Amino acid sequence: MSQNKNTIDFGFAEVPLEEKVKKVKGVFDSVAGNYDIMNDVMSMGIHRVWKRKTIELSGVRPGNTVLDLAGGTGDLTKAFAKRVGKDGKVVLADINESMVRVGRDRLINEGIVGNVDYTITNAEALGFPDNTFDVATIAFGLRNVTNKDKALEELYRVLKPGGQLMVLEFSKVTQPMLAKLYDFYSFNILPKMGKFIADDEASYQYLAESIRMHPDQETLKQMMLDAGFDKAEYINMSEGIVALHRSWKF
Template sequence: MSQSKKTIDFGFTEVPLDEKVKRVKGVFDSVAGNYDIMNDVMSMGIHRLWKRHTIELSGVRPGNKVLDLAGGTGDLTKAFAKRVGPQGQVVLADINESMVRVGRDRMINEGLVGNIDYTITNAEALAFPDNSFDLATIAFGLRNVTNKDKALEELYRVLKPGGQLMILEFSKVTSPAFAKLYDFYSFNILPKMGKVIANDEASYQYLAESIRMHPDQETLKQMMLDAGFDKAEYLNMNQGIVALHRGWKY
């Protein structure tokens, strides 16, 4: 982020700080209705395996309280709600009302009521007290946050002592040869798929660009430690297309 110009990246474009939130909102307002279909098409269904592995490593138990930040259409919320049971609670939180509405409707349609709450909140100023959650997750959402350092500090704040943060996010591909193929797919195929399936080429162009602008694995790990986490580590999946970062508050 440029402190002197007060601008920040929106994909490959520099925009004023106060514009990024509005532009990201526009992207997700546009894609909300087709978000699940596009996830399946973009990743050839592999996103479900990434999320499943995240859930398995979470260690969530009955009675736990979980924050699913940038929870969108609720893939993680659904799984966690089943695991925490009636004595637990899952909060699906997102800055985008359209995404929360889609997620809420999906949970209701699948009969998941009673232990799920829905909140519209900014990751940089979470609407929860200190030490509220046993686990916090943010899947494919951190790269869209304007001030990632502030968001990480907020996630640390709302975790209980002994709590864990899990960040599932696109990251830096580890193989140079594969990176070339991945770039071709991201910038030549993905936007066209967005145009055909969602009639929205521009939003998927932004999503591809936002992945490249996101901090790499080691940088994000250090950002987590700088935000206060006592321990941080990451696991690469599919040659670093995605990385699962984990941080603990002791």
């Protein structure tokens, strides 16, 4: 995180605060059409395992109201919609209209209708009343938020008492040798894959850089507590390549 209050990190670069949202939007406008296939290729399909674990630990049940923030193309929304049933509601929310459009079209095509709403919203100013959701998730989106502390405070606000926030995000690799291999893959292979598959090397270079700039496990845990959550913990997956952070509003 930049130490200059007027600038913020965009990958390894420093940009004015007001420009980050526009730059992140540009990245996801560029990758929206190839987002799902790139996720499968980049992670060798393991992202599905990470998301399945998140869904299993969510405790979502029929009749619940769920916020899938930075929901993108709808992987989590699809699973939650099946769990909440006809009496529940899932809101797929994202700041990027292109991603929401792809997610909406995909889920409608797969017959997920009736209990899913779609909305364009900024994580730092969620357009929902206090105490709305039983569960909120943000998967692979928090690192792109300009003011992460504000976003966590907003997520706390919109959760009901007893509600759970789940943040699934790339994190700090715990095994030194794997960390070296992961760095090599991230900066030498991943951008080339982006160029070959999506004709977009720059966006995937940003992806690698944004992962390295994201707070580590203990830092993010403390940020959740500072945002008001009463309890916070995390589970490392794939040796810390990804961590699932969970926090509760009591």
